[in-house]
Amino acid sequence: MTALRYDVLGIGNAIVDVIAKAEDDFLVKQGMNKGGMALIDEQRAQAIYDAMGPATESSGGSAANTIVGCASFGARTAFVGKVKDDELGGAFAHDIRAANVAFATAPASEGPSTARCYILVTPDGERTMNTYLGAAQDLHPNDIDADAVASSSIVYLEGYLWDPPKAKEAFLKAADIAHKAGRKVALTLSDSFCVGRYRDEFLKLIRDKTVDILFANESELLSLYETSDFDTAAKALQMESRLSVVTRSEKGCAVVQGDKIELVPAAKIDRLVDATGAGDLFAAGFLVGHARGKDNVTAAKLGAIAAAEVIQHVGARPAVSLKDLAGQAGLPI
Template sequence: MAGRLIAIGECMVELMQAEGGLMRKSFAGDTFNTAYYARQYLPADWSVDYLSAVGTDMISDEMLAFMEGHGIGTAHVQRIEGRAPGLYMIHLKDGERSFSYWRSVSAAKLLARDGDRLRTAIEASDIAVFSGITLAILPAEDVGTLLAELRRARAAGKRVVFDPNIRPRLWDDAERMRTAITEGARAATLVMPSLDDETAHFGDASLEETIGRYRALGVEELVVKDGGKGATLVFGGETSHVPSAEVRRIVDTTSAGDSFNGAFLARLATGESPREAARFAADVAAAVIQHHGALVAKDRLPNG
């Protein structure tokens, strides 16, 4: 059955290490990465769109062409004069990554300024995906606008997917961060947190505490990711666990969670059970972290 997934957030210019001390340019960002991997595994009769904002400069042109070249629609990406995409650089040490960011004039910070545009885009979709980073980059009033439209979508029966993806450096206040993440979860039908984030920033003492906290907010479906320990699923009131896939050598953990999210949502949307979807998504994430960069070419991923 045909459908449409829309991912909401910020795509950035990505600089990653290459041979000889050189840097390689690409484009990535958490919700865009999720859209990319969902596109790899959704059938052709499904559309995948991105909702964001870019500038009117040359690098923005390149970014839009990159999205479209990978099958991701850009009709809901605004062009804003005087703004530009943000940029980040990946630093690697033993396969683990850290980042440097330059995003002070990022156009994506204005993606939720127009509530009517948001509503039109979300209403035309079956699945809407957003993250804690989406919320972190927005002005407080625009966070309210976005969450209101997502609550409307949830009430209309759409699947609203939220990855808290907690990045404290993006927030000016820890309590505001926790409040926004909590309200993001209230707007969602499916929440896909990482257990280490929840432990570090909400003080959860156990997996059960994380699940209980989100269930108390009215979240119907949960996928709690726990790195090499796998993922715990809560669907239909039943809890189950799916182990992680075997990884021969970790090269770059960038986009591990995003690729899991995209592959999981694609399989779930096309009728697989949550457990089947999570097993496949674990295989995809395992393949991704054995290569450099956030976006791994389709021929290096598990067959869909």
Template structure:
């Protein structure tokens, strides 16, 4: 049985990234900064329009939790990704992309069907808007996940986007039980304001009796708790998680752990593409905690890594870039 530090469960999507105009988003009736689910035919039509009129920037083995495991692995952690892909060319490409990034996967993830895709649309203000056809990943279940390495992992990481799927939530329930039975810490991200707005019941189910670490951004925190201030949001979130991390975009992050609450300032960069920033933050934060660092140090590393992701197109850095950034961070904080 392979040993990993991080066992993550999430959607498997091939990201197709485009640089788009605000007019294009308006014309396609897309709400900026959110994720919208669609069907295969509509996705194909949008892809054709994008290729004809907008600027194509490339593709990657995406998905929110996948991006998190890439950052975690590239920094030096060992990670496994549980997902579902189709038995098609994109499915093979997806798993190979994760394996190339040092992430363990299982052939158990492959099943009959079509691998999902996500059109990642980056507007001039660097905001990302996502148009997603889940394909076979919409039916992710415990059948496609090899849970063996979860028993000895340090962390279970759950992607909030799974809240829309009945079968995925059942897989999460099984993963949570395995984690609790084996003293594996549980982390969950709310993922997107759209999940809070349209799949709140699913998020509640996955949070169940609480987690050890909850990631969200400011908008998600306020929406989920139905409050008007971060302070009030924290009061409510404390009943769900031992540690709460609220990202504040360029302003850094707010961390609450028991009665301790503190902020870590952001790092100023020229924002190019916010896609994957929160995912990278979570991956770096979890890596630092797993390496025995305190919460403040974890937040500082996470801000460094995520700000570098924001300064480039795409949801990830090159593998060597993570190592270089970690080395410079360690020298500065030694």
């Protein structure tokens, strides 16, 4: 077996988040589905930017946020994602490397600009996302470093990658390399609208055992099994025989494995500020715990700690050391 270099390697859309506060009527006026993610073109991206209020920019992308969270726990991490050789692309590369994440994907010299996601945060902390994929959708199988994948304990993939055809091929190539090297593959379903687009394909990934660990929130799970009842969806998930983790906001999470469903409460918070990144950071804690040999409940508690930290400030990446927070909670990594 290839020597282990990374605890977790993530593959996903390399995106710069543009975050602004907004009222619900702004979303209505702009024709946005509150709490969802819409794919937009460059013209729509410019129109939203012109209409939104004062914004802050920070590097984002679902899997990238998760990998930065893993690094904050002290894990050895790497990320694969495509940017263009432009200002935003340079900012993304700088930020992820500054977080102690290995990032070696060559930037594109031609084609669309670096991806960006316009995130509108309403007073209740809910986030509504509008994503221009730009260069991120040009992730190609050739961008997959076979040695890096084979030397990673867990390869983590985001469901959003299922939109661009070449990125989908890169996703499958990485999963194949990982399994041949005796590694595990994790998938996050990313978004209930994403599940609606690719339900049959996601179910096939689970049932073909392309995926070893599945992450979903409650709405994504309900969409996957086309039901409005959580218990019905959870029983369907049990039948898949995959390790699965379903986050349920303030209700905590359910870890599903075989005939067992373990419920783990959410970590307490002082105030919800911005829900952006909650699922991404939960996955970070669970993945690090799993990679380090922790049991499922302990891994879920680490995820809860990370999610609680990120939702108490604006932005989708941790503002303090998650490793320190875990230690303070009696869960040293």
